[in-house]
Amino acid sequence: MPELPEVETVCRGLRPRLEGRVLARVTTRRPDLRFPLPADFAARLTGRRVTRIDRRAKYILAHLDDGMVWLTHLGMSGRMVVAAGPSNVVDKHDHVTIDTDAGDHVVYNDTRRFGFMDLFPAESMAAHPRLAGLGPEPLGPELTGPRLERLLHGRTSSLKAALLDQRIVAGLGNIYVCEALFRAGLSPERPAGSVSGRRAARLAESIRAVLAAAIAAGGSSIRDYVQTSGELGYFQHDWTVYGREGEACPRCAGTVAIRRVVQSGRSTFHCAKCQR
DNA sequence: CTACCATCCTGGTTGC
DNA sequence: TGCAACCAGGATGGTA
Numbered sequence: 001m002p003e004l005p006e007v008e009t010v011c012r013g014l015r016p017r018l019e020g021r022v023l024a025r026v027t028t029r030r031p032d033l034r035f036p037l038p039a040d041f042a043a044r045l046t047g048r049r050v051t052r053i054d055r056r057a058k059y060i061l062a063h064l065d066d067g068m069v070w071l072t073h074l075g076m077s078g079r080m081v082v083a084a085g086p087s088n089v090v091d092k093h094d095h096v097t098i099d100t101d102a103g104d105h106v107v108y109n110d111t112r113r114f115g116f117m118d119l120f121p122a123e124s125m126a127a128h129p130r131l132a133g134l135g136p137e138p139l140g141p142e143l144t145g146p147r148l149e150r151l152l153h154g155r156t157s158s159l160k161a162a163l164l165d166q167r168i169v170a171g172l173g174n175i176y177v178c179e180a181l182f183r184a185g186l187s188p189e190r191p192a193g194s195v196s197g198r199r200a201a202r203l204a205e206s207i208r209a210v211l212a213a214a215i216a217a218g219g220s221s222i223r224d225y226v227q228t229s230g231e232l233g234y235f236q237h238d239w240t241v242y243g244r245e246g247e248a249c250p251r252c253a254g255t256v257a258i259r260r261v262v263q264s265g266r267s268t269f270h271c272a273k274c275q276r
Numbered sequence: 277c278t279a280c281c282a283t284c285c286t287g288g289t290t291g292c
Numbered sequence: 293t294g295c296a297a298c299c300a301g302g303a304t305g306g307t308a
Contacts, residue, residue, distance in 0.1 A: 002301060034284070034303085058302080076301055077286080093286085112285045114302060130303095157279060166303080173301055222301065264280065267299085 002058060002074040004138070004171030005214035006233065010080050011055045013228025014106065017082045018050045018062065022101040030095045034075060034116040037096075044119055045070060045098070057134050057170035061125075069122045071130070075114030081107045082228040106228075134170040138207045143169065145201025152200070155192035160263050162192035163207075172207065175220060175242045178269050180207040182241045182251075187275045188268045189261070213238065241269040249274055 002010070026042040038044070049065040060080075062070040072080070084104050090097075096108040096117070108117075120128060135151065136142035151168045152159070162168055163177045172180070181188050184206035186199060195203060214220060219233035227233060236243075240250050245260040249271035256273040 006301075073302085075285095075303085110285095111287070112300090112302095114284070155278085161279080164302090175301065220301080265282085266302095 002076075002078060003173030003176050003220075004055075004058060005176070005211055005217075005235065006219035007058045007060060007074065007171075008055055008215050009219040009227050009233060010074070011053050011060055013082060014060070014062075014080060015053050017102075017104045017228070018100065018106065019053055020050065021104075022047065022049045023098050024101045025099040027097045028095065029090075029097075030113070033095060033110065033113050034073075035118075037117055038119045041117070041119060044068070056131060057137070057166060058173075059131065063122060067122055068119055069125060071118040071120070071128075072108070073115050073117075073130070075110060075112065075116070077112040078108065078110040078115030080228050081109065081230055083107075083230075133167050135166060135168045136170065138169050138171055138204075139211055143204050143207065145197075145204050148204045149196045149200035152192045152195050157192055158188060158263055159186060159190050159192045159195060160188035160268050164264075164266075169207070171211075174266050174268075175239070176207075176210055176214065178242045179240060180210045181275060182270060183210055185275055187272075188263060188270050190276070241271065244269060 023045050026045045028037055028042050031037040050062050051065055052063040054061040054063070058073060060072040064070060082104060091109055093109050093111045094107050095110055098106045125131060136147065148169070152162055155162050159181065160177055163172050163180070164174065178188070180203065184199070184203040186195065186203060214235040217233055217235035217238060218227050218231065220236040220239070221232040221234070222236065241258050244258045246257050249256055249258055251274045252271065256271055258269055258271055261268050
């Protein structure tokens, strides 16, 4: 589930339930996520008030009243579900459960355990190993055409691989890279460094447009759910190329079918005619 | 520095 | 219906 739009959707769902609230009870069941939970994680969260929830790339950053930041990455299968009432039904993959002083509870569920959490002082955030090297936020003012051109300049890897690299642009994943490239009319296979000028500007704009549309739709739900409410996101119905191998290209109206190719071990979907 | 590959883990789907 | 192979939203660390 989680690329930038899904993480943003989760943050928006968590804010009204967590901001200003005290984490009254914290339970951890499996500490062995992608990285082990920090030592004394539950004890250090318990009793803290959440002052603010931010997102950076695909990270959820909850600022606490003791100057610490609680960081969560959802990995491939992580979910945050918020509900009211007692949290008695425990799923096999519920790894962290938090009850707030308002009686709500937040459950972190992660089947594959590729996600992880951390707890560190806010003042050292800029130096955090997971955050320090991230590229610009695609929805911020930084991602202009010229900036993107500079970021891609000289790179010989494929444009697809470059856009998946969080050091170049932060927050994109497999689905939205495919969608943005289609929208921009650029081939995922072209060398990243070949994108400049007007093409770079169009790509930057396409990335923003695709992400914004996905956020407006509550993200994309694959198989089960995304949003903290348990509601489905519905952007998966708006995918133009992702997951549509063999279907008619919506732009050239079926002159050419959408192709699936494998790039650095991951599926890429594109129209060879409309994307050059 | 860059690019490619395997790897972490579980479960759903597909094909024989 | 059984079972194996393959596939999946991410990211890293090792190797060449």
